[in-house]
Amino acid sequence: MKLTNDVTEKLGIRYPIIQAGMAGSTTPELVATVSNSGGLGTIGAGYFTTDKLDQEITHVQELTDLPFAVNLFVPSDKLYLPEKVEKMNAWLRPYRRALNLEEPTVNISEEEQFNTAIELLIEKNVPIVSFTFGIPDGAIIDKLKQNHMKLIGTATSVEEAIANEQAGMDMVIAQGSEAGGHRGSFTYVAGDQVPLVGTMSLVPQIVDAVNIPVIAAGGIMDARGLIASMVLGAKGAQLGTAFLTTEESGASTLYKNAIQESKETDTVVTKVFSGKPARGIDNDFIHNMNRYDDDIPDYPIQNQLTNAIRKASAQNGDTKWTHLWSGQSPRLARAVSASTLMQQIIRHTETLI
Numbered sequence: 324m325k326l327t328n329d330v331t332e333k334l335g336i337r338y339p340i341i342q343a344g345m346a347g348s349t350t351p352e353l354v355a356t357v358s359n360s361g362g363l364g365t366i367g368a369g370y371f372t373t374d375k376l377d378q379e380i381t382h383v384q385e386l387t388d389l390p391f392a393v394n395l396f397v398p399s400d401k402l403y404l405p406e407k408v409e410k411m412n413a414w415l416r417p418y419r420r421a422l423n424l425e426e427p428t429v430n431i432s433e434e435e436q437f438n439t440a441i442e443l444l445i446e447k448n449v450p451i452v453s454f455t456f457g458i459p460d461g462a463i464i465d466k467l468k469q470n471h472m473k474l475i476g477t478a479t480s481v482e483e484a485i486a487n488e489q490a491g492m493d494m495v496i497a498q499g500s501e502a503g504g505h506r507g508s509f510t511y512v513a514g515d516q517v518p519l520v521g522t523m524s525l526v527p528q529i530v531d532a533v534n535i536p537v538i539a540a541g542g543i544m545d546a547r548g549l550i551a552s553m554v555l556g557a558k559g560a561q562l563g564t565a566f567l568t569t570e571e572s573g574a575s576t577l578y579k580n581a582i583q584e585s586k587e588t589d590t591v592v593t594k595v596f597s598g599k600p601a602r603g604i605d606n607d608f609i610h611n612m613n614r615y616d617d618d619i620p621d622y623p624i625q626n627q628l629t630n631a632i633r634k635a636s637a638q639n640g641d642t643k644w645t646h647l648w649s650g651q652s653p654r655l656a657r658a659v660s661a662s663t664l665m666q667q668i669i670r671h672t673e674t675l676i
């Protein structure tokens with residue numbers, strides 16, 4: 324087994340290890356450290372304003388000359404149903420009251436923000452862009468490709484992987500159900516649920532169905548996970564939770580500790596925080612709000628409705644009402660620097676293979 328392949332060649336990196344673009348938790352230091360260690364660092368730009376994205380890219384470019392990626396959320400069709408928002412506001416009132424918070428105004432226009440981000444990535448010569456929550460329009464894909472950018476899509480099923488290939492993505496991430504954070508899904512299965520297929524099942528089935536390189540994601544924390552993914556036919560791995568607890572990550576100490584104190588059985592997939600299914604550590608907010616599962620407004624509405632509650636709770640040093648995204652392998656998370664983590668994975672992989 325070799326560590327250099329289509330993925331390392333196309334992305335211009337030494338090792339097929341990608342740090343997931345974790346919106347809200349990446350820092351320029353984390354991204355640049357991973358790239359400078361031979362992997363691919365990714366700016367999690369999903370929630371950024373254009374100004375913030377501009378600053379972060381400039382900062383990363385100051386810290387590394389090597390390739391890095393920016394991860395964006397593809398806007399999706401959503402419905403703003405005032406009666407649903409009103410109901411949710413009533414259910415959220417006790418939390419807001421306890422934390423002294425006002426009801427927020429909701430803004431659902433993601434499209435404009437996304438299009439401006441695309442223009443900025445071209446202007447700043449960002450070499451690689453990864454997407455989640457769907458596939459951008461053909462015109463955007465063409466424009467990025469004309470600017471020689473490499474594009475990485477996300478799939479949680481074979482059908483989504485084929486759609487990514489057909490749309491012209493250069494490679495696709497197979498995101499298994501173990502994965503921390505939001506499901507990248509953009510199709511539904513029976514009962515209006517998103518696909519939840521484990522990494523070990525998903526990767527070889529996607530590998531058999533597409534010709535573009537596949538990158539495994541979900542529960543991979545170390546050399547064992549990387550090698551296992553490659554045996555299944557993946558050409559690399561994307562790690563989120565493993566980088567979340569590193570020193571350079573933007574996650575708070577409260578959050579990092581919560582992951583390190585968790586067991587493999589502690590996470591659940593829930594829509595209650597954002598309106599989209601995401602895997603995180605179970606807590607009081609999830610327990611209480613899960614009963615309204617059928618009435619949760621779509622992303623990004625629910626995300627905005629719960630945002631201040633989550634922030635205030637975390638600022639109070641309290642994990643009970645905030646999101647704690649984590650994959651299913653928290654016992655393997657280490658509090659080390661990102662360069663140490665990269666070195667350990669690379670060294671151990673080389674020894675094992």
Ligand SMILES: Cc1cc2nc3c(=O)[nH]c(=O)nc-3n(C[C@H](O)[C@H](O)[C@H](O)COP(=O)(O)O)c2cc1C
Nearest residue numbers: 343345346455502503504541542562563564648650
């Ligand atoms: C805190 C956190 C935030 C995440 N945010 C994003 C994101 O903004 N965009 C994205 O494509 N994936 C995001 N993900 C999912 C990762 O891309 C990846 O699928 C996942 O981390 C893999 O599973 P693991 O956490 O077990 O390594 C996030 C994951 C975590 C843990």
